[in-house]
Amino acid sequence: MSITTSTPETGPEAPVLRLDQVRKSYGGNEVLKGISFDIRPHETVALLGPSGSGKSTLMKCINLLERVNDGQIWLGDTDITDPRVDRDRCRSRIGVVFQQFNLFPHMNVLKNVTLGAIKVHGVPKDQARERALELLDRIGMRQKANAYPDQLSGGQQQRVAIVRSLMTDPELLLLDEITSALDPMLVGEVLEMVSELTDKGTTILMATHEMGFAHHAADRIVLLLNGVIAENGSPRQVMDESENPRTKEFFSHFRSL
Amino acid sequence: MSSTAQVHISDVQREREQYDRRQNLQSVATSIVSTLVLAFLVALGLHYAPGWPKVKESFFSGKYFAQAFPKVLQGLWLNLQVLFFAVIGVAILGTLLAMIRTSRSPFLFPLRALAQIYTTIMRGIPMIVVLYLIGFGIPGLAIFGRIPVALLGTVAVILSYSAYVAEVLRAGFEDVSPSQRASARSLGLTSGQTLRIVVIPQALRKVAPALMNDFISMQKDVGLISVLGAVDAVRAAQILVATSYNFTPYVVASVLFIATSVPFILLNDWYSNRLRKREQSGGMV
Ligand SMILES: Nc1ncnc2c1ncn2[C@@H]1O[C@H](COP(=O)(O)OP(=O)(O)OP(=O)(O)O)[C@@H](O)[C@H]1O
Ligand SMILES: [Mg+2]
Numbered sequence: 036m037s038i039t040t041s042t043p044e045t046g047p048e049a050p051v052l053r054l055d056q057v058r059k060s061y062g063g064n065e066v067l068k069g070i071s072f073d074i075r076p077h078e079t080v081a082l083l084g085p086s087g088s089g090k091s092t093l094m095k096c097i098n099l100l101e102r103v104n105d106g107q108i109w110l111g112d113t114d115i116t117d118p119r120v121d122r123d124r125c126r127s128r129i130g131v132v133f134q135q136f137n138l139f140p141h142m143n144v145l146k147n148v149t150l151g152a153i154k155v156h157g158v159p160k161d162q163a164r165e166r167a168l169e170l171l172d173r174i175g176m177r178q179k180a181n182a183y184p185d186q187l188s189g190g191q192q193q194r195v196a197i198v199r200s201l202m203t204d205p206e207l208l209l210l211d212e213i214t215s216a217l218d219p220m221l222v223g224e225v226l227e228m229v230s231e232l233t234d235k236g237t238t239i240l241m242a243t244h245e246m247g248f249a250h251h252a253a254d255r256i257v258l259l260l261n262g263v264i265a266e267n268g269s270p271r272q273v274m275d276e277s278e279n280p281r282t283k284e285f286f287s288h289f290r291s292l
Numbered sequence: 293m294s295s296t297a298q299v300h301i302s303d304v305q306r307e308r309e310q311y312d313r314r315q316n317l318q319s320v321a322t323s324i325v326s327t328l329v330l331a332f333l334v335a336l337g338l339h340y341a342p343g344w345p346k347v348k349e350s351f352f353s354g355k356y357f358a359q360a361f362p363k364v365l366q367g368l369w370l371n372l373q374v375l376f377f378a379v380i381g382v383a384i385l386g387t388l389l390a391m392i393r394t395s396r397s398p399f400l401f402p403l404r405a406l407a408q409i410y411t412t413i414m415r416g417i418p419m420i421v422v423l424y425l426i427g428f429g430i431p432g433l434a435i436f437g438r439i440p441v442a443l444l445g446t447v448a449v450i451l452s453y454s455a456y457v458a459e460v461l462r463a464g465f466e467d468v469s470p471s472q473r474a475s476a477r478s479l480g481l482t483s484g485q486t487l488r489i490v491v492i493p494q495a496l497r498k499v500a501p502a503l504m505n506d507f508i509s510m511q512k513d514v515g516l517i518s519v520l521g522a523v524d525a526v527r528a529a530q531i532l533v534a535t536s537y538n539f540t541p542y543v544v545a546s547v548l549f550i551a552t553s554v555p556f557i558l559l560n561d562w563y564s565n566r567l568r569k570r571e572q573s574g575g576m577v
Binding site: 095098100123124126129130133135136137139140141150151155199200 | 476489
């Protein structure tokens with residue numbers, strides 16, 4: 036395989052993430068059937084698709100929680116699917132927030148937020164603490180620094196989880212349906228925080244079922260249908276103007292709601 | 293939380309608090325009275341039991357108590373030493389077994405099978421049989437020369453209790469949600485760090501009461517090493533009983549065993565209390 040390996044572009048506009056013919060199966064079930072797309076610096080890409088289409092699987096492959104069966108994933112100029120690569124180091128370059136159970140229930144907010152910086156990136160404790168408090172302050176949660184996760188609302192927990200993933204300035208932020216376990220009342224505050232990150236130029240790949248939010252916040256939409264990319268374009272191109280009948284069918288479910 | 297609550301107290305709340313205080317006093321009084329009544333009835337029953345003076349003499353004799361106390365206490369020192377090393381050994385071996393049992397790697401399959409067989413068999417054999425097997429079997433092999441019986445006893449306790457503790461820990465590990473692991477690995481923590489910082493602390497909290505039970509019964513079972521001839525508290529008492537035909541030394545041993553377990557029971561209570569307090573404090577404004 037490595038003979039035909041593609042080499043990454045370099046330079047300021049080189050993609051932050053590049054997927055090349057990524058395949059992943061569970062047993063005989065091929066979930067990802069050759070996925071290729073790029074994410075450029077400061078881009079926000081929304082990954083859409085029906086339940087079971089493989090969005091989470093793709094996220095896990097990018098984050099090396101799952102191994103791909105074929106294809107390559109480049110993070111900057113590192114081929115992270117290369118078995119010789121330091122997988123823990125690659126993971127530490129990507130920030131991740133899941134649907135739920137992100138925070139460690141036995142640690143207070145401050146410890147949760149500083150853990151990765153201290154243990155993985157070797158940031159001195161005082162410095163990590165200071166940065167954590169500053170970030171918490173920005174989302175109005177500084178006074179909760181000593182609270183434990185079960186004393187926070189779901190929305191607050193997710194916002195802390197986002198802060199934690201930002202602590203070490205990741206090259207890429209993966210958000211996997213971070214609002215779908217939340218009470219509808221709390222979705223807004225979390226999406227607002229994501230919007231702010233988008234505006235600040237954080238590079239984001241997010242799986243979501245919030246179509247309105249994807250339309251407004253994403254620079255680009257990638258639509259996964261049956262393990263292949265059905266669409267890859269601007270929100271307007273994909274969500275409003277696509278002539279592909281399967282694309283139209285997918286979005287029609289959300290319009291009727 | 294409390295400061296804001298104390299600023300305005302309505303009459304209704306004041307009345308409620310008075311009521312709560314009265315209820316508390318009442319229940320304390322009730323429990324004192326019922327305890328006294330029960331103690332009185334027991335004393336009365338014993339006093340009129342025809343054999344009581346004899347029983348009192350052979351189990352609760354002040355003279356023998358004073359005589360036995362220093363010797364049994366000396367024996368207890370051995371129990372505590374054995375317990376100390378056994379706890380360390382069980383913690384290490386039990387954690388290892390639990391880690392192997394919960395591992396998923398196909399390379400570890402043979403180890404996983406062995407660990408399962410080990411925990412199944414060890415939990416089926418009575419402690420005393422393990423003691424005999426180790427205590428008399430290993431010296432019988434005549435490889436290591438003379439081994440102190442206390443050491444053999446310690447090994448037997450470790451082998452036996454690791455199996456129980458491993459199963460408790462395994463249940464704890466499996467109770468920690470896989471997304472916690474995923475979260476930890478996503479931060480870039482290594483699998484070792486994930487286990488140490490995220491999985492084990494959460495698992496321990498969940499199984500702390502079960503572990504405490506194992507610990508307390510281990511503390512008692514350490515007394516079984518006397519069957520190998522080690523002069524621990526039980527053995528010391530036994531020797532005294534054999535020479536005096538008075539059973540008070542056994543009572544001395546029991547009292548000392550209870551005394552050593554009390555700190556751990558208090559520790560356990562303190563710990564679970566702290567967890568509860570932790571969950572109630574902070575956060576809420
Ligand atoms: N660990 C696993 N073992 C076996 N099959 C799995 C595993 N994880 C996911 N799958 C399967 O892979 C497919 C894709 O799952 P995935 O979780 O990636 O979907 P998704 O697009 O994230 O869906 P949702 O929108 O509901 O989150 C599903 O058919 C699922 O059953
Ligand atoms: Mg998913």
